Amino acid sequence: MTDFDNEYDDLDGHTIDELSDYLDRGRTPLDPSIEGSAGCRIALNSLERLRQISKSLVEVDAAAEAPRNDDWLGGILESIGREARAGRDIPLLPPSPRATLSVTEGAVRGLIRAAGDRAGGLIIGRCRLDGDVTVPGTPITVSIDASVFWGERIGETVDRAREAIYSALLKHTELTIASIDITVHDVYFAQVSDDQPDEPGDGSVSNEGDVL
């Protein structure tokens, strides 16, 4: 027991560090000698308040940050943009037997995002092409993560996006699409406020694609 612990009125033989460890354990198992001490309960309240304030310090600092000039971020984005995520090469039918032609997996993902977003009512997240895209004729399953806007009929919206993505893939690639599975993980309110993130939807709605 140090002078400091004495300063903290009467902790009934406990120390602040012990109390902090006790909080770290989520006050379990319940310690009657701590919970039964008025001095300890006061100190626990102070510790909890200190933690809450500490946790929010950086967020408060961040809110007071002076806005950065865009050149700084622009420079970073430019340097990362050069490291594009090409992924696998997906062959296209060559114009002549001596030529080869391919499109990158990254470009196909971009195509999927554009087609899905443009279909309206949802926003496309991560997408995955399962199957060996480098071998023509291999059945490919497209798995897509998406959020649907509040008020949209999920089923209709997903069907519309799936059709749009399928048409785009048919038009611009020679992939053999086995299915397009769109999983809706969240529902969005149209006006999203900046400071409050959305509440996640009531579980994810999985809408498995029909075999096309």
Next chain:
Amino acid sequence: MSAAPYRFSLEDADDRILAGRAADGDTRAFEVLARRYGPLLRAYARRILGSNNEVDDVVQETLITAWRDLPSLNDGSVVKSWLMRIASHKSIDRIRARKNHVDVDDVDAAQPDRLSPHAVSEATSLHEAVSQALATLPLDQQRCWVLREVGEHSYDEIAEQMGIPASTVRGLLSRARRNLMTEMEAWR
């Protein structure tokens, strides 16, 4: 097929969507994430570094590493804490590199282990009092406190990152806790 109006911008998209798109190579989605969390990363790095120096470098390195490693982040909804974790590592790397080059950590040594009483009596809120009190602690105490209470790192993680024994981390956190609680009491 009649398309619904396209009334959604990436700025409104949630972290999971943005992290997923960025993992797939969408630099616009990454830009939105960088703007959303840039100020937080700067503030966090500043608290760990203990100064404004190198904050830009740390955040830049954090974003470049994040872009490179995003494809391996399976749950995009945790991208905020994931970014903060990268930023804390980059910050500590800087501090350790500095210590390897400069023998005397004069800043830390010059500061008292215990604050003078009422150092924060001018603060207008308890929040400000804690903020000011934290800023006057020895840097090692500040760092451990921020990594523990903001970054939610374990004692062992902090020890490993800072390259000091876990018992030392425990001691630094104990002193930081006492100093901050004393200031909180003094402010009232």
